[in-house]
Amino acid sequence: MAVTVADPEPGAPHQPARTRRFPRARQLRLAAALVSGFAYYLSFSPRPLWWLAPLAFAGFALVLRGRSFRGAFGYGFAFGFVFFLPLLTWLLDFLGPDFGPWPWLGLSFALALYYGLAGGLITWVSRLPLAPLWGALIFIALETPRAWFPFGGFPWGRVAFSQPEGAFLPLASIGGAPLVGLAVVLSGFCLAALVGRLWDGREALTAALRTRPAVFAATGTLLPVVAGLALWPSIGTGAQDGELTVATVQGNAPDIGLALQGERDVLRRNTIAESERLLDAIHAGRVPKPDLLLWPESATTVTGPDPQVDQLVANFGVPALIGAIYELPDRHLQNSVIAWDPHTGPGQRYAKQQLVPFGEYVPARKVAELVTPFLDTETVDMVPGDGTNQAMAVAGTKVGTFVCYEAAFDYPARDAVRDGAELLVVPTNNAWYGESEMSLQQLAMSRLRAVEHGRSVVVSAVSGVSAIVAPDGTVTSSTGLFTADSLVGRVPLRTQTTLSDRLGAWTEYGLLALAIAGVAGGLVLRFRTRRTSAGTAGEAAG
Template sequence: MSSTVTDPDPEAAPRKRFSRAWLLRFLVAAASGFTLYLSFAPRPLWWLAPLAFTGFALVVHGRRFRGAFGYAFVFGMGFFLPLLTWLLDFLGPDFGPWPWIALSMALSVYLGFGGAFATVVWRLPLGPLWAALVIIALETPRAWFPFGGFPWGRVAFSQPEGAFVSLASIGGAPLVGLAVVLTGFGLAALCLRLRGADPRRSLIATSALTLVPVVAGLAVWPTIGTEAQDGELTVATVQGNAPDIGLALEGRRDELRSNHLTESARLLEKLKASNTKVDLLVWPETAMAMRTGDAGVDQMVRDYGTQAIIGALVRLPDGTAQNSALVWDPATGPGQRYAKQQLVPFGEYVPAREVAKLVTPFVDSVANMTPGDGANAALSVAGTKVGVFICYETAFDYPARESVADGAELLVVPTNNAWYGPGEMSYQQLAMSRLRAVEHGRAVIVSATSGVSAIVAPDGSIKASTSLFTADSLVGRVPLRQQTTLSDLLGVTTEYGLLALAIAGVTGGYVLRFRTRRASAAKATREAAG
């Protein structure tokens, strides 16, 4: 009996290889995004962030625009879905997972376009640098849209410590992010060069693109000043604690006030026992609600005999509320105040309210707060100027920058993270405050309702901190500093300069692509004619 040997279908093998290659790229993209998530607090794994972007670049390299967009979008979902799981604690089971998934998808679109445009600029000289500029440039519109912007998860926020964070003193979060992505893309270019997949790249140039950001970050570290320049303050921050009930916390403001009065009294007894006098007392965001005054808080401040910054929900004459930080004097009571400018969408105001009603009936229970106008960015208190930016504002560059420009020698961040459960949100926000400390060369006091409260040195190191959902207090001596960093002097110029360079790079990439195609077409025509 004989058998006939037939050749395999010539189309079958390529299709199978294609399927396996697609699946491999998909898995690497998702794993790389998850690796970026692992680089964020509370894990001190900052060095994973460049490696995540190495995987990102290897996956999108050589892909067409649409394919690169898809893989980069998968990278984004692998990153944002685990990063933002605290939204599930905030919204509770009534909303389901859809807001969390929808927001993750919206933010992943930016990374999708980043991957797509990265393929356009990669063929330029110093292509990895142009590609890194594209990724960081797309973080700028993400701070504008959707819903007034959501910059959570910026690359720089993965770097509260390590080799790159010192660069915040030169160019803020944009420069730190660029250094991280460039290191990862440079390493990817080196891998491609060594395996012969990108022979046009110089081995020396690709090695330099990998090493220069790290070397630059390490070289800048000795310039980070931490010494006092205008004396020191002994600061106490009170964490009264709150129940872990998500959105239901809205109706428990009296409980928050009571908890903070209790913890303040306990701390005062400890201070008296140790014969310690504080210069400034800090309460966290919306630790009380106030219309015309508060006898209990007034008495507490008089007992301390020192000025305080009190986080309060202040009712305005028109009936609306402002999320504020008030200077409370033991003799004259509440005075100067700063009102939060960057409100939390769907938490402090509802964008597109009529559309949102189609999705959830809970919209009617959320009243729009009135945003602040930026006045009193630096409060005159305790014989100095203290810059205040509240909770969500930590993710945006301008509030801290405005306070330092207004003369702040110390930064205070009142925050209420009790809404977001026992997950990683509070640690992620603390990492942002640590970056701000280095960016502006100021000590930072993070005062949280339920944790994590912290005293942060001007080099971003944590001097003391609390745990989540515990009643606790911190007391520490902090330096007052007046020196202006280069990042402060450059201001928004760094961010918009990088954005302009990225646009120029994409334009140049398309010009190069057009010329290459036209040259190829002309060559084909000549060969056909010859």
């Protein structure tokens, strides 16, 4: 029996051709997600391409248009994975060839899952009024749990850290890193919404531009940029409680990655040698005598009285902040900064609170011992500090300290300023990470913190980059990588707290609450839409 197959309706696409087009469309969207993710990476230091970040988020948002949760999750993951892979290549320098690429790939994979989740959740709010705002809130809100998990939090690559200069940076003084990040993503998402609106209404361009969503999209694209630029004149840089001449010593270290763990004596010798060269330059009148001397993170080990450091600080005749591995009475170690008086020796001590996973402690040690031969029972985790002496009285003022990795977290610098710090210092040891971009990525965080808290920031690094940063985020002087060098500079002491300091964590948690409310509203709208559609279909069938 012959079977007659009806011709398709006039104008309907031929099904095989449609089937062929869909994979091509997916490939184009995937390529756009990958290009956008890599463009986002390029916006980070050492490149001054801050303006690439909102463009990257515009591309990301266009990829998500009309996607399902599952599809958007996949594109979000692709965007994140191609971003984190190049951003975190310094892990390869740190771990060396013995570990292979698996820690680097594994961490990039884990962090990209957050971006995948963001992509999926953004589809849930895409039908809400002001959808670009809700989407930006979701993306920034997911930076909060990323500061908690995995491994006690890894906030490297937060959106705000791409903005150590440029139009968005002044917003840090209002709402810190969360507000800067929101402004960048919102500007990009609104730009995408405007482009999409113009594309959808290309046959009636004037009418499309007059719609309320288009007006909001245009406003949301420009307002964060205009607000940031308008705030620039309010960023205070002048001294409010005098000035301080600060010297920081960079003794240098061998570029050997993880093997540096066994070279603490080398770090001490190099730091002392550079300190003595600086002292000779001071005595010869080539540089001014400082009011405060800074040593970088883990420049020495303190297990008891240290006559050599006592004598060196006494020769300078000024107080010092000494970065040291400090041995507690129970033989455990703390990564510390010690206030060292030229007459009375060591005094107050701040211990690093946010330790580096797998560098200063091993998460899930029993599991880690099963999968890596580089751990043994003699390897002891460092003990985190409790925040005591976050701001130490030294050199006639209060100096706030946060150590290396802590620059990526909001609370250490904020707590120091709230405790009265008029100057912030960041002892760090980036010698583990070779000649990678890691040191400059971290310096970008310190530049953001300067504006966020209205304080000068002095970065004191073992092997570079050491820097003196003005309260407006400008780097006034810096050193190179893997060189023995010193910096001496005059910095203003400031007492005024920013709105960001006064609001504290409320900004971050407020944005998180709004994002949760947006997701809930999106789910309710989706449920009502489905129920209405089901009811309409039932009536039609009846």
